[in-house]
Amino acid sequence: MARTIVAAALPEAVPARSRALPENLVGTVLVAGLCLLLVLIIALPLGTLLIKSLETPAGGLAGLDNFRTYFSTPTLVDALLNSLTVATTTVAIVVPLAFGYAYALTRTAMRFKGVLLALALLPLFAPSLLSGIALTYILGNQGFLRGMLFGRTVYGPIGITIAECLYSFPHALIILVTALGLSDGRLYEAAAAMGTGRLRTFVTVTLPGARYGLVSAAFVVFTLVVTDFGIPKVIGGQYSVLATDAYRQVVGQQNFPMGAVVGLLMLVPAVLAFAVDRLIQRRQSSLLSARSVPYEAKPNPVRDRLSLAYAGLVTGVVVATYGVAVWASFIRYWPYNLSLTLDHYDFAAADADGWGPYWNSLVMALSVAGIGTVVVFCGAYLIEKLKLFPTGRAFAQLLAMLPLAVPGLVLGLGYVFFFNAPWNPLNVLYGTLALLAINTLAHYYTVAHVTATTALKQIDPEFESVSASLKVPFWQTFRRVSLPICMPTVLELAVYLFVNAMTTVSAVIFLYGPDTKLAAIAIVHMDEAGTTATAAAMASVIMATALAARLLLALVHRFVIARAQAWRRREVSA
């Protein structure tokens, strides 16, 4: 079926006018353009900051002195080990959990898939502060379930790990759903025909197919945990990690060079991720070949019910946690006055800007989603599917992997130094929503890029080879084959960017102007001012908005995409 589609698509794509544009030239120019864009929004701001790591706070040349000072700090080893411990634990918990969840969503005939996917992404929809607030209410020294910790305190590694698990789960889930979602049903039929057992099929077919996704998910989770400072700051108590080290150098002591040094250290996992990515990529064969048939789970009552129970349990924990935070937003004064009130939703009482920041966030998030999705997906296509200008593509790939490893705070500072420099003609953007949008796109580029790449990798390069031999330019193949196949992923990307733009704090806290304060920043301010309930209320509004966007996507998927993608299924009669 798929073959006939391609065949049908090609003849009309051959006309002479498409050959008029030299394909190689267009491709090279596009790749170069992508490199230029990434250099501008990622490399130069970071570079400007990294130069700072070689300066003294007063601006003189320090050489490697800052590094020497930092490495001689007695707490460094502790912070480093703590970061690694928390990150490794989180990966070990989250990746299997998310894999099981993604498996249930993609490989079983479980019911309520749309709702379960949307609810599992809930942590993504809420500013990370909210999980901190929720955990304090549940497991804190006054929390109603504090007995579950048997006298241990939530302020420390336990709290950080729980909160980081909640926070990173959806990131891993998105990548794994993509990895498991595009698979070749024929492999399973072959396995079944040969009488292969379920376990063996899982080990020899499912796992290898999802290998790239698994490794990506592990690295994404690991790096997210290492670079996040919001959670350790709120619930880390005495437990010091690299990200809080960066925070106190920058915000506590305004020592930008030292902040840059710590930021540089945190880049190590990203570089590692890049290396491993290259290594695995060499071995990964595409799963969705031109002859592929999507896997369709046949109903299996026992497996489906077990899956539903498992997914329900995981979702239950997530929803309950955030539910507590929403409930907190209606409580007059925790824990001494538990009467309910709507007062905390009158934002103007706690913040002079009232609802203004919310509308700013909405405009910013819509533009990030709109522009960002196009840039990220087309960029991933250029890097993944074109065969020309390999240096440029490898360079773009490296830049695309970088932002994940950069703590938002460090990226934000880099943006101040680069985009506010008197010599930079782009400094007119400073303080505008446009720069906030650019910064947010750069900050979340990596996961979006990895997701798009994972989807594209699973499409057989044969499509390109066939197109090339038929002299169809790549943009036709892109428009007629890759884009339609990846449409679900593309929409997923848009929602991912939208949601993160609604909730991001750390990078933009240095960049907003008088008229462009964002809702998530307002939340931090409210929390600092002790109006925790108002902070929870604003966070609940953001969460509701993001959830609405997600449900809209589920509807679009159900009524539009599912129909458009019907060609990938076998006809029932066949």
Place this chain on the structure above:
Amino acid sequence: MKALALLILALATPVAAEAAERTKLTIYTALENDQLGPFKAGIERAVPEVEVVWVRDSTGVITARFLAEKDNPRADMVLGLAASSLLMFEKQGLLAVYEPKGVAALKPAFRDSFGPYSWTGTDASIGVVCFNVAEAEKDGVKTPVRWADLLVPALKGKIVMPHPTSSGTGYLLVAGWLQGMGEEAGWAFMDKLHDNIAAYLHSGSAPCVQAARGERTAGLSLDMRGAAEKTKGAPLAVVVPSDGTGWDEEAYAIVATTKQLELARKVADWGATKSANELYARSYAVVAYPGVATMPANYPANAEAAMIKNDLGWMADNRERVLAEWSRRYEAKAAKK
């Protein structure tokens, strides 16, 4: 797309309409959210041709941001920011030299005595203990009067304070003990206090908020935060230890590169007047203008008497040394707790 355009329009319109009549003055501040409205109204009443535009964040963030932007400053003035931050800006030559009319009438501690006159203090922020009486009662601990009262074994693991390397408030407390008790006695006190500390938090206000929620029994923080939590209904005693406590002051200054120098000077003149100080006195107990004393709700009464003789210059000059010694003593140990 249409909705987007409408939104942008809706956001842009009110701003554009007002801008036509008055000149915008961008002020970086660390004032509390609820102070912004009254301060804006106060300034605009005194200098009607100005429209105040705030960029507000916590002291650490706004200080870091101002320094990061120093090659191309975006602020016309800073106001309600710790004097220790302004001292840093002054040393780097980022502030305009201007002595507002009437500063001679202010208490000497609130006048810039460090270089060419460039900043003026408005009020003092005083280190306090936010003490949760409801939680303390459960453990049978009495409300402390002196710093030494925090050393009782019953408070072990129940006290939080700001991390001095992350928070100006934390450093202010440490510097207060060292200056007030003398270096040796100060470190000896902190050695013992350290045994009772549950965590050093990366925020100046969080310790008091945690104490207010009953998460901790005692949180070391600033007076205003304590009074605000108490007003909201927390069972707190806001204690200013009688043996002397560290403090910093909020101050304002004109940014050297401002294009609105004349207007900024008018605002600076207003900042030193009695009526401006009456506005400060609505949220702070100790203000720059002598004789203005309208005690805000729930403020500790003995605040001004307990303020140590604080040397901002000493605080700035010894900061690196003190923080290094602090880290050596408590951080390596803290991680192993």
